[in-house]
Amino acid sequence: xxxxxxxxxxxxxxxxxxxxxxxxxxxxxxxxxxxxxxxxxxxxxxxxxxxxxxxxxxxxxxxxxxxxxxxxxxxxxxxxxxxxxxxxxxxxxxxxxxxxxxxxxxxxxxxxxxxxxxxxxxxxxxxxxxxxxxxxxxxxxxxxxxxxxxxxxxxxxxxxxxxxxxx
Numbered sequence: 001x002x003x004x005x006x007x008x009x010x011x012x013x014x015x016x017x018x019x020x021x022x023x024x025x026x027x028x029x030x031x032x033x034x035x036x037x038x039x040x041x042x043x044x045x046x047x048x049x050x051x052x053x054x055x056x057x058x059x060x061x062x063x064x065x066x067x068x069x070x071x072x073x074x075x076x077x078x079x080x081x082x083x084x085x086x087x088x089x090x091x092x093x094x095x096x097x098x099x100x101x102x103x104x105x106x107x108x109x110x111x112x113x114x115x116x117x118x119x120x121x122x123x124x125x126x127x128x129x130x131x132x133x134x135x136x137x138x139x140x141x142x143x144x145x146x147x148x149x150x151x152x153x154x155x156x157x158x159x160x161x162x163x164x165x166x167x
Contacts, residue, residue: 030103031073034111038075050080056146058096060089071095072111090143094135097142 042049042061053060060076068079069088074096082088095114099106110131117126126132143150 031099031106033104033107034073034099035075037107038072041072041077042075045077058093070115071099073099073106090139091132091136092139093142094137094139097138098131098135 038059042059045061045063048064049061050064051062053062058074058076060078062078062080065079068077069082069092070077071092076089076092076096078088078092095110098110102109113129114126114131117129117132127136
């Protein structure tokens with residue numbers, strides 16, 4: 001019986017700590033796993049970061065990688081050829097929106113499958129997955145709300161087909 005009481009006390013303390021941390025900083029707690037990984041990855045590649053920007057509490061890292069774009073929580077990593085006003089930048093903000101919506105489920109449901117399909121699937125399959133199409137839709141919508149003057153390279157017409165589709 002004493003073991004069960006100790007277990008309940010420990011479990012209660014853990015729930016209390018998580019609850020308090022969520023009340024103090026809900027965004028940080030809700031996205032904790034991906035933000036921790038984003039911070040860790042940024043620390044690991046620090047020497048490869050060419051520039052760093054902050055936009056709407058999202059840290060955007062431009063790296064010396066030729067062509068790269070991925071998101072971990074509030075961290076976007078872009079290769080030097082991925083334009084800051086282009087499709088990859090806009091798309092990656094869609095993943096930020098997903099991370100904010102899905103919270104702790106973002107990694108297992110979106111980020112890990114996205115990495116796997118990007119690295120190991122046939123060409124073109126990755127961009128047709130529901131989570132990539134969803135990010136491509138949410139990114140432009142989000143950036144347009146933040147800045148009504150924002151227009152990605154190539155204009156909004158390239159995204160019109162996304163706005164009319166049910167995902």
